[in-house]
Amino acid sequence: xxxxxxxxxxxxxxxxxxxxxxxxxxxxxxxxx
Amino acid sequence: xxxxxxxxxxxxxxxxxxxxxxxxxxxxxxxxxxxxxxxxxxxxxxxxxxxxxxxxxxxxxxxxxxxxxxxxxxxxxxxxxxxxxxxxxxxxxxxxxxxxxxxxxxxxxxxxxxxxxxxxxxxxxxxxxxxxxxxxxxxxxxxxxxxxxxxxxxxxxxxxxxxxxxxxxxxxxxxxxxxxxxxxxxxxxxxxxxxxxxxxxxxxxxxxxxxxxxxxxxxxxxxxxxxxxxxxxxxxxxxxxxxxxxxxxxxxxxxxxxxxxxxxxxxxxxxxxxxxxxxxxxxxxxxxxxxxxxxxxxxxxxxxxxxxxxxxxxxxxxxxxxxxxxxxxxxxxxxxxxxxxxxxxxxxxxxxxxxxxxxxxxxxxxxxxxxxxxx
Numbered sequence: 001x002x003x004x005x006x007x008x009x010x011x012x013x014x015x016x017x018x019x020x021x022x023x024x025x026x027x028x029x030x031x032x033x
Numbered sequence: 034x035x036x037x038x039x040x041x042x043x044x045x046x047x048x049x050x051x052x053x054x055x056x057x058x059x060x061x062x063x064x065x066x067x068x069x070x071x072x073x074x075x076x077x078x079x080x081x082x083x084x085x086x087x088x089x090x091x092x093x094x095x096x097x098x099x100x101x102x103x104x105x106x107x108x109x110x111x112x113x114x115x116x117x118x119x120x121x122x123x124x125x126x127x128x129x130x131x132x133x134x135x136x137x138x139x140x141x142x143x144x145x146x147x148x149x150x151x152x153x154x155x156x157x158x159x160x161x162x163x164x165x166x167x168x169x170x171x172x173x174x175x176x177x178x179x180x181x182x183x184x185x186x187x188x189x190x191x192x193x194x195x196x197x198x199x200x201x202x203x204x205x206x207x208x209x210x211x212x213x214x215x216x217x218x219x220x221x222x223x224x225x226x227x228x229x230x231x232x233x234x235x236x237x238x239x240x241x242x243x244x245x246x247x248x249x250x251x252x253x254x255x256x257x258x259x260x261x262x263x264x265x266x267x268x269x270x271x272x273x274x275x276x277x278x279x280x281x282x283x284x285x286x287x288x289x290x291x292x293x294x295x296x297x298x299x300x301x302x303x304x305x306x307x308x309x310x311x312x313x314x315x316x317x318x319x320x321x322x323x324x325x326x327x328x329x330x331x332x333x334x335x336x337x338x339x340x341x342x343x344x345x346x347x348x349x350x351x352x353x354x355x356x357x358x359x360x361x362x363x364x365x366x367x368x369x370x371x372x373x374x375x376x377x378x379x380x381x382x383x384x385x386x387x388x389x390x391x392x393x394x395x396x397x398x399x400x401x402x403x404x405x406x407x408x
Binding site: 001003009010011015018024028029030 | 036039040044045046047048049050051052053054055124152153154155175178179181182185231234235260264267283285286287288289293296
């Protein structure tokens with residue numbers, strides 16, 4: 001994560017994939033509602 | 034781009050929106066504030082509000098550093114820049130912010146002041162090194178995201194023994210402003226916050242605990258992509274429906290519990306709290322801003338140039354103050370879209386791309402609201 005030329009944080013790949021999985025699950029629940 | 038495109042998936046957004054609609058209780062209103070201008074921008078750009086049910090309202094907060102800087106401090110910077118020995122360095126979005134009597138940094142530059150735009154504090158150090166005969170002053174603004182780079186510039190200037198470098202410090206703190214919003218007596222009912230993304234990568238989750246404990250307000254830290262924001266809304270909605278007030282982290286891919294320890298250590302070593310600082314729209318807020326510690330006073334432009342800020346009055350017709358408090362929306366301002374546009378900004382909220390007015394104007398969201406109201 002870059003801000004005004006500096007790196008503030010590094011993206012955690014595993015957490016990113018887990019968040020996407022949660023998003024897909026919630027969206028799938030939405031499709032059934 | 035990896036870790037960006039996945040969070041802009043339209044089909045997923047619609048699925049999440051249906052979930053939100055299914056879980057939102059029709060008999061009540063939900064009011065959530067996204068504190069950060071980056072979120073306001075994402076909400077406007079991707080039409081997030083159009084995906085939400087009518088009874089979920091997003092209130093746009095004051096998390097735009099350019100927008101909350103009081104006019105008096107811009108006046109100070111212009112006075113400073115007009116000194117013949119001074120070169121004032123600034124991030125670009127400050128250039129067009131209106132100051133008193135129709136002035137701005139851009140106009141002062143056109144009149145001959147040595148004002149230059151930079152992209153990073155590293156540029157500031159390079160200029161100070163290259164031009165030792167100039168008094169190089171960096172106009173330091175921003176929340177906890179831009180403070181560590183300023184701290185690193187101070188550290189580097191000290192190491193290089195740069196005697197011609199100083200900063201005009203206007204760094205402000207997010208949690209103090211969130212508390213001020215909750216304590217304002219204006220009666221803006223906020224039931225939860227979408228917490229900042231980049232700020233939280235630095236400060237972590239702990240500083241928000243008091244909002245859950247002392248004010249019973251949930252906070253969900255969220256990334257800046259549209260799916261991040263929509264998921265945060267769903268998480269807030271669930272907390273409210275279940276009677277919980279907790280600090281949750283949707284942006285786990287970048288934000289940790291304790292934040293960026295190195296950045297926090299640098300900030301703590303170089304800066305200390307000001308007793309009070311004026312915020313545009315929010316007034317004086319105690320312990321809400323930073324200044325240089327005594328060990329670094331040699332780099333403090335306020336001391337070097339004896340700057341004493343004189344409070345300045347905003348244009349009385351401009352509603353930036355109420356918009357920054359979440360009390361009004363951009364289209365509630367009589368100047369919006371008429372006298373005040375990005376080409377001719379009357380208030381700070383129309384200048385910065387993170388400002389609510391600029392975001393509404395750029396993506397035409399106000400027209401949709403008008404249409405919705407009419408129908």
